[in-house]
Amino acid sequence: xxxxxxxxxxxxxxxxxxxxxxxxxxxxxxxxxxxxxxxxxxxxxxxxxxxxxxxxxxxxxxxxxxxxxxxxxxxxxxxxxxxxxxxxxxxxxxxxxxxxxxxxxxxxxxxxxxxxxxxxxxxxxxxxxxxxxxxxxxxxxxxxxxxxxxxxxxxxxxxxxxxxxxxxxxxxxxxxxxxxxxxxxxxxxxxxxxxxxxxxxxxxxxxx
Amino acid sequence: xxxxxxxxxxxxxxxxxxxxxxxxxxxxxxxxxxxxxxxxxxxxxxxxxxxxxxxxxxxxxxxxxxxxxxxxxxxxxxxxxxxxxxxxxxxxxxxxxxxxxxxxxxxxxxxxxxxxxxxxxxxxxxxxxxxxxxxxxxxxxxxxxxxxxxxxxxxxxxxxxxxxxxxxxxxxxxxxxxxxxxxxxxxxxxxxxxxxxxxxxxxxxxxx
DNA sequence: AGCAGCATAGGACTAAGGTCCTATTGCGCC
DNA sequence: GGCGCAATAGGACCTTAGTCCTATGCTGCT
Numbered sequence: 365x366x367x368x369x370x371x372x373x374x375x376x377x378x379x380x381x382x383x384x385x386x387x388x389x390x391x392x393x394x395x396x397x398x399x400x401x402x403x404x405x406x407x408x409x410x411x412x413x414x415x416x417x418x419x420x421x422x423x424x425x426x427x428x429x430x431x432x433x434x435x436x437x438x439x440x441x442x443x444x445x446x447x448x449x450x451x452x453x454x455x456x457x458x459x460x461x462x463x464x465x466x467x468x469x470x471x472x473x474x475x476x477x478x479x480x481x482x483x484x485x486x487x488x489x490x491x492x493x494x495x496x497x498x499x500x501x502x503x504x505x506x507x508x509x510x511x512x513x514x515x516x517x518x519x520x521x522x523x524x525x526x527x528x529x530x531x532x533x534x535x536x537x538x539x540x541x542x543x544x545x546x547x548x549x550x551x552x553x554x555x556x557x558x559x560x561x562x563x564x565x566x567x568x569x570x571x572x
Numbered sequence: 573x574x575x576x577x578x579x580x581x582x583x584x585x586x587x588x589x590x591x592x593x594x595x596x597x598x599x600x601x602x603x604x605x606x607x608x609x610x611x612x613x614x615x616x617x618x619x620x621x622x623x624x625x626x627x628x629x630x631x632x633x634x635x636x637x638x639x640x641x642x643x644x645x646x647x648x649x650x651x652x653x654x655x656x657x658x659x660x661x662x663x664x665x666x667x668x669x670x671x672x673x674x675x676x677x678x679x680x681x682x683x684x685x686x687x688x689x690x691x692x693x694x695x696x697x698x699x700x701x702x703x704x705x706x707x708x709x710x711x712x713x714x715x716x717x718x719x720x721x722x723x724x725x726x727x728x729x730x731x732x733x734x735x736x737x738x739x740x741x742x743x744x745x746x747x748x749x750x751x752x753x754x755x756x757x758x759x760x761x762x763x764x765x766x767x768x769x770x771x772x773x774x775x776x777x778x779x780x
Numbered sequence: 781a782g783c784a785g786c787a788t789a790g791g792a793c794t795a796a797g798g799t800c801c802t803a804t805t806g807c808g809c810c
Numbered sequence: 811g812g813c814g815c816a817a818t819a820g821g822a823c824c825t826t827a828g829t830c831c832t833a834t835g836c837t838g839c840t
Binding site for chain 1: 658659660661663664666667668673674676726727728729730760761762763764766767770776
């Protein structure tokens with residue numbers, strides 16, 4: 365359910381905040397509203413899934429500026445811009461920088477809710493992927509240099525013999541390294557290993 | 573080089589077409605211009621890499637309508653919109669539907685040329701990927717039902733024994749199927765096979 | 781000085797993968 | 811009714827991978 369996701373609203377217009385909060389909560393979302401970008405930044409970083417509904421024109425920090433701050437802080441929170449007076453280049457630029465949508469006030473409730481649904485789903489998927497990636501990278505970090513090297517040949521489909529030849533060492537030693545790679549990467553098969561490496565962006569290395 | 577790419581300009585303003593053609597050609601691109609969407613559609617489909625610089629407001633078919641036609645015809649040509657009087661939602665919508673950019677006239681020559689470079693590179697990459705995918709799918713189509721089934725277990729890292737068990741047949745038969753899978757898929761190793769399947773979106777099947 | 785970790789390697793063995801040849805059954809097609 | 815193909819399978823045999831035990835030389839840290 366949506367109980368673990370939170371929708372954040374940042375808008376300097378109090379009546380807007382009020383009506384958005386009402387809409388979101390009656391649609392079953394947990395929601396919080398902020399009157400300025402600064403207020404939102406003052407909040408402890410939200411660690412769960414969610415999304416941000418962001419006004420463009422605000423005193424001090426604008427919506428796009430807040431987005432840049434969040435991006436610089438490695439936030440993955442998806443953003444839906446909501447603005448009364450948008451100009452074309454701001455909208456296009458927002459989309460290029462990954463916004464889920466750039467909506468004009470007054471916005472249709474259903475359109476907004478659909479966008480939120482999409483944004484939260486995307487965020488969940490992105491978070492799951494990031495977690496997976498992190499786990500794999502931790503395993504990779506446990507490999508010694510030689511083990512990493514051997515692994516790159518293994519995921520290229522090289523035989524132990526070929527790897528031994530390429531590295532100029534005994535096939536026996538390759539087997540040892542290879543066994544440790546499988547242990548440390550927690551892979552049960554070459555297929556598993558290939559999959560892990562592909563996810564983590566480890567490139568295969570072909571014997572010349 | 574850029575000799576195999578063509579840039580298409582579709583704009584109803586003759587002076588715009590002329591100056592764009594001049595700009596593109598002096599930057600080393602092969603370029604063609606059309607006064608209307610219909611004229612462009614009348615042209616034989618361009619099979620190579622390239623991109624489309626498209627005006628939004630035109631008599632009869634508009635830019636976005638042309639994009640929809642091309643999308644329906646499975647075109648992969650990237651589009652850069654170029655418009656004098658864009659409204660926000662058109663721009664945002666264009667970006668959501670995959671436009672490379674949505675630029676306002678008058679456009680800075682360097683910005684446009686950079687966008688074209690990006691668009692053509694993306695198109696080349698997309699085309700290369702599509703070709704690769706097509707080759708893999710053709711190989712997949714050569715597999716018999718049983719072979720496909722066995723392959724799904726193989727790329728899950730299952731042992732022949734486990735596959736035999738799951739399918740209720742002899743391990744010997746799995747070896748036969750497996751050998752034929754490797755032949756037909758033109759894979760030299762399990763690692764190769766996993767890679768091909770991952771590219772083609774064939775999901776591994778785990779033994780229960 | 782001594783220990784931990786890495787890279788190296790041999791011996792002995794098991795298991796798993798792969799290939800060649802042969803063979804049977806069942807299905808659809810000309 | 812025979813032909814081709816998919817699916818099934820056994821025998822014989824070789825190659826690869828993986829594991830357990832043992833062992834050496836090097837580096838860096840304490």
